[in-house]
Amino acid sequence: MTRNVFVVGLNDYNAERLKTLRMVEDVVFHQLLTPAQVYETQEFDIPSMLAEAEATLDAFDGSIDAIVGYMDFPVSTMLPLLSRKYGTPNTSLESLLKCEHKFWSRKVMAEVIPDHVPAFTAFDPFDDDALSKIGESNLRFPFFVKPIKSSGSRLGFRIDSPEDFDFAVQKLRAEIGQISEPFNVVLDRADLPDDIRAIEGHYCMAERVIGGRQCTVEGYVHDGEVTLYGTVDSIRYPQVLSFFYYLYPSTLPRQVQDQMWKISRKVMKHIGYDNAGFNIEYFWDEVDDKIWLLEINTRIAQSHCDLFEMVDGVSHQQVTVDLGLGRKPDMPQRQGTQNVAAEFFYRVFFGDATAARVPSRAEIEVAAEQVEGTRIVSNLSKGMKLSELPEQDAYSFAVASVWMGAGTTSKLLWNYEQVMKRLNYEFTDIED
Structure with missing residues (x-):
């Protein structure tokens, strides 16, 4: 049937x-x-x-x-x-909202894993006294701000000074409505506690800055049983907050990954999340041997589909489909053709610019042919402004993504350099 x-x-x-x-x-x-x-x-x-x-x-x-x-x-x-x-x-x-409403999520996390949650508070970016109220919550510079419903790294800012906060607030006031208004539609359909209902979609989070080696744990819950099946490293460009590539499998020590998996099971069980996939972003502070939970996403990471397919033999969309059909996911391990795999983000670090030249379809195909199994997606068309790209972080623009695998991480990085030499982007009207 x-x-x-x-x-x-x-x-x-x-x-x-x-x-x-x-x-x-x-x-x-x-x-x-x-x-x-x-x-x-x-x-x-x-x-x-x-x-x-x-x-x-x-x-x-x-x-x-x-x-x-x-x-x-x-x-x-x-x-x-x-x-x-x-x-x-x-x-x-x-x-789901206990994960996606970032203030509610932090409150729920603090109930069961307080040692892995940074100091946090919610604030209204349209309140002229917001910065002083953040200070009253005992948060000091530096701290990080983001919408209570964030999407990717959009509208996330590191705050080191009042000037940084003023800049962030200007951007938030101008753009947060694109997220807050539709998110409020969803909140209106949910049964929320009064203290959470008061934190509407236009609110933001301020959190103590956490850092270290970042990764994402992928998992699912089926009939109340929490299962984890992979950890993916998130590698950033030096000295900036923008991601350079995602790497699978993770290179973190096994005992660190095991502890993250233990934390994941505990928090997802407490939330009551069930019959759906998720992923949780973490930092491991090597110096203090401290694990911080950054946030929970209520879906598989689409960026990781190729990585699981290359290393484990099937995209982890397997998890999504199996759960949707009410059955326990059939996710294999290490049955793919590659030992390691990554998604690379080719970025430019402009305020804005116009794409004067982008690689043609034929040029992209030639570049991909440099390494068997490579997939390239260019996000720009000629004449397009970088600011027209959706879901970008506050510090750069991802103009292309490259998925590829290899036998070792060093070979993977070398392969990426060979592929990128074949892609030529040119920009005009560049804003610093």
């Missing part, structure tokens, strides 16, 4: 990759909303998207066996609402 899986924001590339998963011979994958609606934009009309998705599902002449997605906001927050209406497996909206 055919089973129908609806994937929010499904694109052509992933439509083909999903067919390579295990135990999907009887599964038909259907697009639910287009990529342009859910991630190739910076404006999210959630009521309209939900209405269109529901109209599609209501009109479908067949069984609705799963409703899944593997992207961040707004997809992640819409899934529990759709699953609740159509009776497909997923975690509850409230348990």
